[in-house]
Amino acid sequence: MLRRPRRNRKSQVIRQMVEETRLSVKDFIFPMFLIDGINQKVEVSSMPGIFRYSLDLMLKEIEECMNLGIMAFDIFPAYPESKKDKYASESYNPDTFYLKAIHKIKTSFPEAVVMTDVAMDPYSSDGHDGLVQDGKILNDETLEILGKMSLAQAQAGADILGPSDMMDGRVGCIRKILDDNGFTDVSIMSYTAKYASAFYGPFRDALDSAPKLGDKKTYQMDPANYYEALIEAGLDTEEGADFLMVKPALAYLDVIRLLKDNSNLPIAAYNVSGEYAMIKASAQRGWLDGERAMMESLLSIKRAGANIILSYFAKEFAHLMRK
Protein backbone atom coordinates (compact mmCIF):
# COMPACT_ATOMS: atom_id res chain seq x y z
CA MET A 1 0.00 0.00 0.00
CA LEU A 2 1.46 3.29 -1.09
CA ARG A 3 -1.23 5.34 0.55
CA ARG A 4 -2.02 4.82 4.20
CA PRO A 5 -4.30 7.62 5.46
CA ARG A 6 -3.82 6.36 9.02
CA ARG A 7 -0.26 7.79 9.00
CA ASN A 8 -1.77 11.27 9.36
CA ARG A 9 -3.73 10.14 12.40
CA LYS A 10 -0.88 8.59 14.36
CA SER A 11 -0.46 11.25 17.05
CA GLN A 12 -2.34 14.15 18.54
CA VAL A 13 0.20 16.63 17.13
CA ILE A 14 -0.08 15.27 13.60
CA ARG A 15 -3.84 15.09 13.84
CA GLN A 16 -3.86 18.76 14.83
CA MET A 17 -1.55 19.65 11.93
CA VAL A 18 -3.94 18.15 9.38
CA GLU A 19 -7.10 19.41 11.07
CA GLU A 20 -9.27 21.05 8.39
CA THR A 21 -11.74 22.79 10.67
CA ARG A 22 -10.96 24.66 13.85
CA LEU A 23 -13.44 26.31 16.17
CA SER A 24 -12.66 29.54 17.97
CA VAL A 25 -14.54 31.56 20.58
CA LYS A 26 -14.61 34.31 17.95
CA ASP A 27 -16.97 32.20 15.84
CA PHE A 28 -19.75 32.50 18.39
CA ILE A 29 -22.72 34.65 19.20
CA PHE A 30 -24.22 33.80 22.60
CA PRO A 31 -28.05 34.01 22.76
CA MET A 32 -29.25 35.19 26.17
CA PHE A 33 -32.67 35.53 27.78
CA LEU A 34 -33.51 38.77 29.56
CA ILE A 35 -36.25 39.42 32.14
CA ASP A 36 -37.39 42.52 33.95
CA GLY A 37 -36.48 43.17 37.58
CA ILE A 38 -33.33 42.95 39.66
CA ASN A 39 -31.30 40.05 41.02
CA GLN A 40 -33.25 37.50 38.97
CA LYS A 41 -31.67 34.37 37.55
CA VAL A 42 -34.12 31.65 36.59
CA GLU A 43 -33.11 28.45 34.86
CA VAL A 44 -35.05 27.49 31.72
CA SER A 45 -36.49 24.11 32.67
CA SER A 46 -35.94 22.55 29.25
CA MET A 47 -32.44 24.05 28.86
CA PRO A 48 -30.24 22.99 31.80
CA GLY A 49 -27.48 25.55 32.38
CA ILE A 50 -29.31 28.34 30.53
CA PHE A 51 -30.96 31.10 32.53
CA ARG A 52 -33.18 34.11 32.14
CA TYR A 53 -31.37 37.04 33.71
CA SER A 54 -32.43 40.43 34.93
CA LEU A 55 -30.23 43.19 33.53
CA ASP A 56 -27.93 43.52 36.58
CA LEU A 57 -27.03 39.83 36.50
CA MET A 58 -26.88 39.76 32.71
CA LEU A 59 -24.22 42.46 32.80
CA LYS A 60 -22.13 40.23 35.09
CA GLU A 61 -22.71 37.23 32.85
CA ILE A 62 -21.68 39.22 29.77
CA GLU A 63 -18.53 40.38 31.53
CA GLU A 64 -17.66 36.77 32.39
CA CYS A 65 -18.24 35.71 28.80
CA MET A 66 -16.06 38.55 27.51
CA ASN A 67 -13.26 37.46 29.84
CA LEU A 68 -13.53 34.08 28.10
CA GLY A 69 -13.31 35.77 24.69
CA ILE A 70 -16.97 35.75 23.66
CA MET A 71 -17.70 39.20 22.29
CA ALA A 72 -21.14 38.90 20.65
CA PHE A 73 -24.52 38.48 22.32
CA ASP A 74 -28.05 38.06 21.02
CA ILE A 75 -30.55 39.36 23.57
CA PHE A 76 -34.06 37.87 23.77
CA PRO A 77 -36.48 39.45 26.27
CA ALA A 78 -39.27 37.51 27.98
CA TYR A 79 -42.46 39.46 28.65
CA PRO A 80 -45.40 38.53 30.89
CA GLU A 81 -48.75 37.95 29.19
CA SER A 82 -50.02 41.25 30.61
CA LYS A 83 -47.54 43.22 28.45
CA LYS A 84 -48.48 41.49 25.20
CA ASP A 85 -50.99 42.72 22.66
CA LYS A 86 -52.08 42.03 19.11
CA TYR A 87 -49.67 44.61 17.67
CA ALA A 88 -46.59 43.77 19.75
CA SER A 89 -46.59 47.42 20.85
CA GLU A 90 -44.22 46.76 23.72
CA SER A 91 -41.47 45.94 21.21
CA TYR A 92 -41.10 49.62 20.30
CA ASN A 93 -42.24 51.29 23.52
CA PRO A 94 -39.26 53.57 24.31
CA ASP A 95 -39.71 52.96 28.07
CA THR A 96 -39.76 49.19 27.86
CA PHE A 97 -37.12 47.28 29.83
CA TYR A 98 -35.46 45.45 26.95
CA LEU A 99 -34.60 48.61 25.00
CA LYS A 100 -33.18 50.22 28.14
CA ALA A 101 -31.21 47.04 28.76
CA ILE A 102 -29.71 47.06 25.24
CA HIS A 103 -28.64 50.64 25.81
CA LYS A 104 -27.10 49.81 29.17
CA ILE A 105 -25.24 46.78 27.80
CA LYS A 106 -23.80 48.82 24.94
CA THR A 107 -22.74 51.68 27.19
CA SER A 108 -21.21 49.27 29.73
CA PHE A 109 -19.38 47.24 27.08
CA PRO A 110 -18.92 49.37 23.97
CA GLU A 111 -16.64 46.78 22.35
CA ALA A 112 -19.23 44.00 22.67
CA VAL A 113 -21.48 43.30 19.70
CA VAL A 114 -25.14 43.33 20.63
CA MET A 115 -27.66 41.64 18.38
CA THR A 116 -31.44 41.86 18.76
CA ASP A 117 -34.28 39.78 17.38
CA VAL A 118 -36.84 41.36 15.08
CA ALA A 119 -40.14 39.43 15.21
CA MET A 120 -43.42 39.95 16.99
CA ASP A 121 -43.72 36.70 18.93
CA PRO A 122 -42.35 37.59 22.40
CA TYR A 123 -44.61 40.68 22.50
CA SER A 124 -47.63 39.30 20.67
CA SER A 125 -50.76 38.08 22.45
CA ASP A 126 -51.20 35.69 19.51
CA GLY A 127 -47.67 34.30 19.90
CA HIS A 128 -47.00 34.66 16.18
CA ASP A 129 -44.14 36.42 14.44
CA GLY A 130 -46.59 38.49 12.42
CA LEU A 131 -49.93 40.26 12.79
CA VAL A 132 -52.82 37.79 12.95
CA GLN A 133 -56.18 38.52 11.36
CA ASP A 134 -58.91 35.90 10.90
CA GLY A 135 -56.38 33.16 11.48
CA LYS A 136 -54.00 34.51 8.84
CA ILE A 137 -50.59 36.06 9.30
CA LEU A 138 -50.58 39.34 7.40
CA ASN A 139 -47.33 40.08 5.61
CA ASP A 140 -47.26 43.74 4.61
CA GLU A 141 -49.04 45.00 7.73
CA THR A 142 -46.44 43.15 9.80
CA LEU A 143 -43.62 44.93 7.97
CA GLU A 144 -44.78 48.25 9.40
CA ILE A 145 -44.53 46.91 12.95
CA LEU A 146 -41.16 45.29 12.28
CA GLY A 147 -39.95 48.64 10.96
CA LYS A 148 -40.88 50.41 14.21
CA MET A 149 -39.31 47.63 16.27
CA SER A 150 -36.10 47.77 14.23
CA LEU A 151 -35.79 51.52 14.54
CA ALA A 152 -36.33 51.33 18.31
CA GLN A 153 -33.64 48.64 18.62
CA ALA A 154 -31.20 50.66 16.53
CA GLN A 155 -31.90 53.75 18.63
CA ALA A 156 -31.20 51.69 21.76
CA GLY A 157 -27.77 50.88 20.34
CA ALA A 158 -28.07 47.42 18.77
CA ASP A 159 -25.19 46.60 16.41
CA ILE A 160 -26.92 43.85 14.45
CA LEU A 161 -30.63 43.32 13.90
CA GLY A 162 -31.80 39.75 13.37
CA PRO A 163 -35.14 39.60 11.57
CA SER A 164 -36.39 36.13 12.49
CA ASP A 165 -40.00 36.54 11.40
CA MET A 166 -39.83 35.23 7.80
CA MET A 167 -42.15 37.88 6.35
CA ASP A 168 -41.38 38.59 2.70
CA GLY A 169 -39.63 41.87 2.01
CA ARG A 170 -38.67 42.65 5.58
CA VAL A 171 -34.94 42.96 5.03
CA GLY A 172 -35.42 45.67 2.39
CA CYS A 173 -38.01 47.41 4.50
CA ILE A 174 -35.81 47.41 7.62
CA ARG A 175 -32.73 48.52 5.62
CA LYS A 176 -34.65 51.50 4.26
CA ILE A 177 -35.97 52.58 7.66
CA LEU A 178 -32.50 52.29 9.19
CA ASP A 179 -30.89 54.26 6.38
CA ASP A 180 -33.59 56.94 6.32
CA ASN A 181 -32.94 57.51 10.03
CA GLY A 182 -29.18 57.68 9.82
CA PHE A 183 -28.47 54.14 11.04
CA THR A 184 -26.45 53.16 7.99
CA ASP A 185 -23.93 51.36 10.25
CA VAL A 186 -26.47 49.02 11.85
CA SER A 187 -26.16 45.56 10.30
CA ILE A 188 -28.83 43.06 9.35
CA MET A 189 -28.32 39.35 9.97
CA SER A 190 -31.28 37.87 8.18
CA TYR A 191 -32.81 34.59 9.27
CA THR A 192 -32.77 33.69 5.59
CA ALA A 193 -33.63 30.00 5.66
CA LYS A 194 -35.59 29.54 8.84
CA TYR A 195 -37.49 26.27 8.92
CA ALA A 196 -40.78 25.42 10.65
CA SER A 197 -39.01 23.25 13.18
CA ALA A 198 -39.84 21.22 16.28
CA PHE A 199 -36.42 22.17 17.64
CA TYR A 200 -37.57 25.63 18.81
CA GLY A 201 -39.64 24.07 21.63
CA PRO A 202 -37.38 24.95 24.60
CA PHE A 203 -36.93 28.54 23.34
CA ARG A 204 -40.68 29.02 23.37
CA ASP A 205 -40.65 27.76 26.99
CA ALA A 206 -37.95 30.30 27.82
CA LEU A 207 -40.00 33.19 26.45
CA ASP A 208 -43.51 31.77 26.91
CA SER A 209 -43.92 32.61 23.25
CA ALA A 210 -45.56 29.57 21.67
CA PRO A 211 -48.29 30.43 19.13
CA LYS A 212 -51.74 30.41 20.74
CA LEU A 213 -53.39 29.02 17.61
CA GLY A 214 -52.00 27.11 14.68
CA ASP A 215 -48.34 26.83 13.74
CA LYS A 216 -45.75 28.85 11.80
CA LYS A 217 -45.88 26.86 8.57
CA THR A 218 -47.31 29.65 6.42
CA TYR A 219 -44.20 31.73 6.96
CA GLN A 220 -41.33 29.48 8.08
CA MET A 221 -39.87 27.11 5.48
CA ASP A 222 -40.89 23.52 4.92
CA PRO A 223 -38.17 21.13 6.21
CA ALA A 224 -38.54 19.21 2.95
CA ASN A 225 -37.15 22.11 0.92
CA TYR A 226 -33.58 22.77 -0.11
CA TYR A 227 -33.52 24.83 -3.33
CA GLU A 228 -36.08 27.21 -1.89
CA ALA A 229 -33.33 28.42 0.47
CA LEU A 230 -31.59 29.85 -2.61
CA ILE A 231 -34.65 31.93 -3.46
CA GLU A 232 -34.67 33.33 0.07
CA ALA A 233 -30.92 33.94 -0.05
CA GLY A 234 -31.19 35.78 -3.37
CA LEU A 235 -33.91 38.07 -2.05
CA ASP A 236 -32.14 38.84 1.23
CA THR A 237 -28.96 39.65 -0.66
CA GLU A 238 -30.77 42.01 -3.05
CA GLU A 239 -32.56 43.61 -0.11
CA GLY A 240 -29.31 44.43 1.65
CA ALA A 241 -28.66 41.73 4.26
CA ASP A 242 -25.11 41.72 5.67
CA PHE A 243 -25.22 38.10 6.84
CA LEU A 244 -27.40 35.15 5.85
CA MET A 245 -28.50 32.70 8.50
CA VAL A 246 -29.69 29.11 8.42
CA LYS A 247 -31.80 27.86 11.30
CA PRO A 248 -31.84 25.28 12.87
CA ALA A 249 -28.30 24.09 12.22
CA LEU A 250 -27.87 20.36 12.77
CA ALA A 251 -30.78 19.05 10.74
CA TYR A 252 -29.91 21.58 7.99
CA LEU A 253 -26.16 21.21 7.48
CA ASP A 254 -26.81 20.67 3.77
CA VAL A 255 -28.54 24.04 3.58
CA ILE A 256 -25.61 25.75 5.34
CA ARG A 257 -23.28 24.27 2.72
CA LEU A 258 -25.64 25.29 -0.08
CA LEU A 259 -25.69 28.93 1.00
CA LYS A 260 -21.95 28.96 1.67
CA ASP A 261 -21.24 27.71 -1.86
CA ASN A 262 -23.70 30.09 -3.49
CA SER A 263 -23.15 33.35 -1.65
CA ASN A 264 -20.28 35.67 -0.92
CA LEU A 265 -21.94 36.91 2.24
CA PRO A 266 -20.87 35.50 5.61
CA ILE A 267 -23.08 32.59 6.63
CA ALA A 268 -24.40 32.18 10.16
CA ALA A 269 -26.08 29.11 11.61
CA TYR A 270 -28.34 28.99 14.66
CA ASN A 271 -27.70 25.93 16.81
CA VAL A 272 -31.16 26.18 18.37
CA SER A 273 -32.64 25.45 21.78
CA GLY A 274 -33.86 21.94 20.93
CA GLU A 275 -30.44 20.97 19.64
CA TYR A 276 -28.97 22.13 22.94
CA ALA A 277 -31.66 20.36 24.98
CA MET A 278 -31.19 17.03 23.17
CA ILE A 279 -27.52 16.84 24.05
CA LYS A 280 -28.02 18.08 27.61
CA ALA A 281 -30.85 15.63 28.30
CA SER A 282 -28.98 12.59 27.08
CA ALA A 283 -25.79 13.66 28.85
CA GLN A 284 -27.73 14.04 32.11
CA ARG A 285 -28.87 10.45 31.75
CA GLY A 286 -25.36 9.31 31.02
CA TRP A 287 -26.44 8.19 27.54
CA LEU A 288 -23.65 10.07 25.83
CA ASP A 289 -20.65 12.21 26.63
CA GLY A 290 -22.16 15.71 26.56
CA GLU A 291 -18.90 17.56 26.12
CA ARG A 292 -17.79 15.48 23.15
CA ALA A 293 -21.25 15.57 21.57
CA MET A 294 -21.25 19.35 21.92
CA MET A 295 -17.81 19.70 20.31
CA GLU A 296 -18.66 17.35 17.48
CA SER A 297 -21.89 19.09 16.62
CA LEU A 298 -20.35 22.58 16.77
CA LEU A 299 -17.54 21.37 14.56
CA SER A 300 -20.00 19.91 12.06
CA ILE A 301 -21.73 23.28 11.78
CA LYS A 302 -18.47 25.03 11.00
CA ARG A 303 -17.36 22.27 8.64
CA ALA A 304 -20.66 22.64 6.78
CA GLY A 305 -19.67 26.24 6.02
CA ALA A 306 -20.90 28.44 8.84
CA ASN A 307 -18.67 31.45 9.57
CA ILE A 308 -20.69 32.36 12.65
CA ILE A 309 -22.48 30.08 15.11
CA LEU A 310 -25.25 31.23 17.41
CA SER A 311 -25.23 28.69 20.20
CA TYR A 312 -26.29 28.24 23.82
CA PHE A 313 -23.10 26.20 24.14
CA ALA A 314 -20.93 29.29 23.51
CA LYS A 315 -19.89 29.82 27.13
CA GLU A 316 -19.32 26.15 27.84
CA PHE A 317 -17.24 25.93 24.69
CA ALA A 318 -15.20 28.94 25.78
CA HIS A 319 -14.60 27.35 29.20
CA LEU A 320 -13.36 24.18 27.55
CA MET A 321 -10.97 26.17 25.36
CA ARG A 322 -9.46 27.67 28.51
CA LYS A 323 -8.63 24.22 29.92
Ligand SMILES: NCc1[nH]cc(CCC(=O)O)c1CC(=O)O
Ligand atom coordinates in the same frame (compact mmCIF):
# COMPACT_ATOMS: atom_id res chain seq x y z
N1 LIG B 1 -39.11 34.45 16.00
C1 LIG B 1 -38.57 34.24 17.23
C2 LIG B 1 -37.44 33.29 17.35
N2 LIG B 1 -36.17 33.72 17.30
C3 LIG B 1 -35.36 32.62 17.57
C4 LIG B 1 -36.16 31.50 17.76
C5 LIG B 1 -35.74 30.10 18.12
C6 LIG B 1 -34.43 29.98 18.78
C7 LIG B 1 -34.17 28.66 19.43
O1 LIG B 1 -34.98 27.71 19.37
O2 LIG B 1 -33.12 28.56 20.05
C8 LIG B 1 -37.48 31.91 17.60
C9 LIG B 1 -38.62 31.00 17.81
C10 LIG B 1 -39.61 30.76 16.75
O3 LIG B 1 -39.48 31.17 15.61
O4 LIG B 1 -40.61 30.13 17.09
Ligand SMILES: [Mg+2]
Ligand atom coordinates in the same frame (compact mmCIF):
# COMPACT_ATOMS: atom_id res chain seq x y z
MG1 LIG C 1 -37.38 35.86 3.08
